[in-house]
Amino acid sequence: MSNALVEVRDLAKIFDVSPPWLNRVVERKPKAFVHAVDGVSFSIEKGKTLALVGESGCGKSTVARLLVGLYKPTQGQVRFDGADTAQTLAGPGGQALRRRMQMIFQDPYASLNPRWKVQDIIAEPLREHGLVSKPEALRERVGELLRSVGLSPVDAEKFPHQFSGGQRQRISIARALATQPEFLVCDEPTSALDVSVQAQVLNIMKDLQRQQGLTYLFISHNLAVVRHVADQVGVMYLGRLVEVADKAQLFSAPRHPYTRMLLDAIPDIHMTGRARTPVQGEVPNPLNPPSGCSFHPRCPHANARCKSERPALSEFKGVRVACHAVEEGRI
Template sequence: MSLVEVNDLAKTFDVSAPWLNRMVERKPRQFVHAVDGVSFSIDRGRTLALVGESGCGKSTVARLLVGLYGPTRGSVRFDGMDTGQVFASPQARTLRQRMQMIFQDPYASLNPRWKVVDIVGEPLREHALVTDKAALRHQVAELLKSVGLAAADTEKFPHQFSGGQRQRISIARALATQPEFLVCDEPTSALDVSVQAQVLNIMKDLQRERGLTYLFISHNLAVVRHVADQVGVMYLGRLVELADKATLFGSPRHPYTRMLLDAIPDIHMTGRARTPVQGEVPNPLNPPTGCAFHPRCPHANARCSAERPALNHFRGIRVACHAVEEGRI
């Protein structure tokens, strides 16, 4: 049973110059299609990871799911409810209790003037889950213990912690309302590799204990391999491949997925032929025609530059590629 269902989700941002500049320079308005028709579902208790290079729309998807942005097109359904309608209604508070977000930068997402008891306790106060101070302190201490910190840390300020400890505080804050769904926007990318492993292990343990459902955003495929059940690969606002983890890492189909996997250092020295990621991500203000990946693709032909591929089912996975469809690769 799917807890989260995303259908044809799109978000367009107006990035035009001010009106007077446009009039003087005779320039049209400019729009960026940050997310352009993304569809996926996440089963209860499972983890879907979205991967791709910077600027492909992963973080925008995360913000659309938790209601920080409103979609330009499409819908997000959570436990059967249309979140767009619920966020605009009095039931929004209850829905926000059930879904929370962990942000990328633990140095920017915690208020430096607040003690940990206030930071982690804020969701409890906002949602009126705890009324008196003693109960609040006890609840915050328990949350800190669940992420491997001490009860005594409640009286400290964020600057007294390392990056990994701060991210644990962020996780404790996200867990305060006992959510079912966590959106994790690159939660370990600002941390050292050794600390990344600790934070990821805590998140996996919490998922097992509490039956949490995760959307995990990352550009690091090694991290994704550790946490995900399913993987979606994004390129310039669209999903190009969606498969379960074993299939995606074992036999990737889309040329872009293959390039991303080839860019991972080969520690086993298998001697397999590798093609590192070639070229740059195109300017999103002026994306290529047809398949957005065709200028960088070794298998592109005339159809690829003219016709945009749809995300179709192919041998148990979903892939958007004319070359795969035609059996050229």
């Protein structure tokens, strides 16, 4: 896609979770591997938001860390503005690339250094990338960044423990914006916050996107949040993408049975008479995933082919979906 800022091709990450060597010898157990991300491909256009959703443990956060270079991919490629990020980060252009892509972490209580003042927390990327060095200019820039996220320049002299959760997450956003990035990876940035505070933080993020033309990868398990922020939605299950569609299309006509199951579980004020359907079954053990389509043990439409053959993510009426039942017209 010519207008894509970020392109991910067949991305995979395998973790070795084997017990220590001596334990394996004594218990006669083989090595154990988890396919946290298993052949994921997508692209994000400039100025747009792609949201990745799914149950805990489906690989969303691993994708986020792979995109910003915190993990090295086992296989596949991440391209940013046409260049391979793994090669760029390993070469002389690595620092310039890191300046263009930043990450907002899930827990505002853990991602800020409790011993540092807000001034030092937000000024760190400015110093690290050599953008501002003089103390007066640093103070002024930190004040601007705090104002951009709805805080006061006076807050620069406080410590993280003096703020609420929502205010801490705003500080995290200000730190991420310090290098004037083009691409922000947001790993469940509002999941640790109250609902009213979530709305404030999401509105700030939407305003910043409009003002600065930011591109977001937004990780979430909350479909109500996704509906508010996303342009496109990717649904993940056990390390794989099962459906990718525009937001309006995904919410109005979900294709994959897993997407339907997630949407059925959302309370709807306009359908108060309808019994709410909980998400059926449990996510399988990633150390021993099911054969064929990994969703088949929980799927009401599964047949023999689903149990033996893994579906590929293919185009179907403008939606990318990995499902034999959809492909064969059974649903």
